[in-house]
Amino acid sequence: GESVGLHLPTLSVQEGDNSIINCAYSNSASDYFIWYKQESGKGPQFIIDIRSNMDKRQGQRVTVLLNKTVKHLSLQIAATQPGDSAVYFCAENTNDYKLSFGAGTTVTVRA
Amino acid sequence: GAVVSQHPSWVICKSGTSVKIECRSLDFQATTMFWYRQFPKQSLMLMATSNEGSKATYEQGVEKDKFLINHASLTLSTLTVTSAHPEDSSFYICSARGTSGRAVGYNEQFFGPGTRLTVL
Numbered sequence: 001g002e003s004v005g006l007h008l009p010t011l012s013v014q015e016g017d018n019s020i021i022n023c024a025y026s027n028s029a030s031d032y033f034i035w036y037k038q039e040s041g042k043g044p045q046f047i048i049d050i051r052s053n054m055d056k057r058q059g060q061r062v063t064v065l066l067n068k069t070v071k072h073l074s075l076q077i078a079a080t081q082p083g084d085s086a087v088y089f090c091a092e093n094t095n096d097y098k099l100s101f102g103a104g105t106t107v108t109v110r111a
Numbered sequence: 112g113a114v115v116s117q118h119p120s121w122v123i124c125k126s127g128t129s130v131k132i133e134c135r136s137l138d139f140q141a142t143t144m145f146w147y148r149q150f151p152k153q154s155l156m157l158m159a160t161s162n163e164g165s166k167a168t169y170e171q172g173v174e175k176d177k178f179l180i181n182h183a184s185l186t187l188s189t190l191t192v193t194s195a196h197p198e199d200s201s202f203y204i205c206s207a208r209g210t211s212g213r214a215v216g217y218n219e220q221f222f223g224p225g226t227r228l229t230v231l
Contacts, residue, residue: 043204043222101154
């Protein structure tokens with residue numbers, strides 16, 4: 001079946017640099033996407049979301065970009081900090097309000 | 112706002128016993144709660160969707176008689192792992208979808224902190 005996937009499983013970034021995490025989705029009918037951050041042993045934490053009628057949305061230090069033409073989603077984190085080290089998941093809204101999660105990208109911030 | 116709790120945070124049990132995990136929405140009413148399972152270094156896999164006052168809907172491959180779900184109120188859903196075996200050891204996470212506000216239009220789900228189940 002169609003599912004959300006990731007381009008890279010791990011990302012190492014220098015503290016202070018910007019991070020870009022990518023996600024590919026295959027369900028063209030998906031209309032809502034969310035990025036979650038999960039720290040070890042904890043539940044996912046909402047970061048930012050975007051609806052399919054938008055191509056960019058900004059939050060505090062984070063920006064989500066949506067390219068529906070190539071079915072690609074990205075999360076940009078500005079000035080990455082040690083506290084940003086975590087696993088990041090993109091999730092796709094399918095039917096009946098179910099979310100389909102990607103495999104996850106582990107972000108490690110180097111001091 | 113939008114806080115979801117789970118209890119217990121971790122549990123260790125013997126093979127063959129049953130374990131109940133609670134999921135509560137603390138400051139909002141959740142008409143729908145979702146139960147996920149996450150194995151180490153893997154993604155979240157949806158197990159079932161729980162609607163208040165009705166039977167849960169299970170995903171393909173999830174045994175409904177093994178994973179009993181009850182959603183008796185707008186703030187509480189429980190997952191009971193019956194006759195647990197070592198292969199049921201996992202991180203169980205619930206999420207709740209609100210009945211009003213931004214969550215209605217955006218399908219924003221609020222996640223609990225998870226419950227680590229270890230079956231010996």
